[in-house]
Amino acid sequence: MHDKDRLLRTFLLVAQGGSLQKAADKLGLTQPAVSKQISALESFLECALFTRHGRGMALTPPGQRLAQSVAEQFALLDAALDTARSAADAVRYVRIASVNTLAAYLLPPVVAALRQAHPGLVVRLDTASSPDVVDQVVRGQADLGMVYDLAVNTDAVQVQRLYHEEMCAYGLLPQGAPAVPLTVAELARRPLIVPPRPYALRRVIDRELPGPLAIAAECSSVSASLDLAAAGVGLVILPSALPELAVAPRGLARFAIADADLGRQVVVIHRAGPRPPQALAAALQAIVQLAARAAWRAQ
Numbered sequence: 001m002h003d004k005d006r007l008l009r010t011f012l013l014v015a016q017g018g019s020l021q022k023a024a025d026k027l028g029l030t031q032p033a034v035s036k037q038i039s040a041l042e043s044f045l046e047c048a049l050f051t052r053h054g055r056g057m058a059l060t061p062p063g064q065r066l067a068q069s070v071a072e073q074f075a076l077l078d079a080a081l082d083t084a085r086s087a088a089d090a091v092r093y094v095r096i097a098s099v100n101t102l103a104a105y106l107l108p109p110v111v112a113a114l115r116q117a118h119p120g121l122v123v124r125l126d127t128a129s130s131p132d133v134v135d136q137v138v139r140g141q142a143d144l145g146m147v148y149d150l151a152v153n154t155d156a157v158q159v160q161r162l163y164h165e166e167m168c169a170y171g172l173l174p175q176g177a178p179a180v181p182l183t184v185a186e187l188a189r190r191p192l193i194v195p196p197r198p199y200a201l202r203r204v205i206d207r208e209l210p211g212p213l214a215i216a217a218e219c220s221s222v223s224a225s226l227d228l229a230a231a232g233v234g235l236v237i238l239p240s241a242l243p244e245l246a247v248a249p250r251g252l253a254r255f256a257i258a259d260a261d262l263g264r265q266v267v268v269i270h271r272a273g274p275r276p277p278q279a280l281a282a283a284l285q286a287i288v289q290l291a292a293r294a295a296w297r298a299q
Contacts, residue, residue: 006272007041008070010034011049015067019056027272028158092121092279097133097142101165101201102266104222105241106146106290113286121279129220130200137269143280144287148200148264157269160284162291167262170226170242171235173253181258182235184209191216191234193225200264205237208260226250237262266291 013023014034024034042049049063059067094114098107103125111123126142130151136142138156145157152159169187173179182190188209195202196218205213216234219225223246225236230250240254247254268287270280 010037029155033155094283095124095142096144097126097136098146100127102146103127110286110290129198145269149267160268162266166240168240169235169255170252179253181256183258184260193217193228193234193236
């Protein structure tokens, strides 16, 4: 049997909206996933809760009684949780898992903004590959995940789209020479520093650049990849939004990529639920605000 609390909250959203799709949109799930939860609850209760019709979902008499009771009980439970959250304002903890590229430029200002707005908040940051970030959020080992949409293939998390991340190449430039845009054909012929294959960026590079590639090194660390580029090992493809502080001191130049879209859609994910805790909501708000600035700078 699925988690009863989750099934009942899904049931209540369907009952209130009269539609599987409306409930799916609020939960960040697909319509079939919501329908599966309703079927599981009906099977457990051994009665039909809805009648399906062309305009949506209508409650049966047992469904009406359950909806009223569930709404009353959840209202009391949510009020109790809100009281507990308010009493625990002084002790807050948010765990954020992120892919390395986003941790390199997006998360530092997010954490700074959170600490300024909520001085008592403790933030834990973990970096991992895209699949591992998703897995940490699904398992409850992270409250939020900063990742790319192509890595999210589960209905167990809610997804909020943020912006399209642009990419460029970083490498050494002879003194006085201009940093002219590079084509994908030119990139494919140059020695490259790339992430290992479990990483989403590696899949994008393999897909967009004509092979075989001249791979000089594989590295999962943004900082170490830039250091390798500064040592003349090769070019590294990373987000265009990397701060100048990470680029200029290493003597690196940014090269636009002329004829390919190596960018990715940045999303923030968290476990599906009716209402995020206060600390988590604050972290989400900071991420959305900082992501909007990052998207604006990339234009």
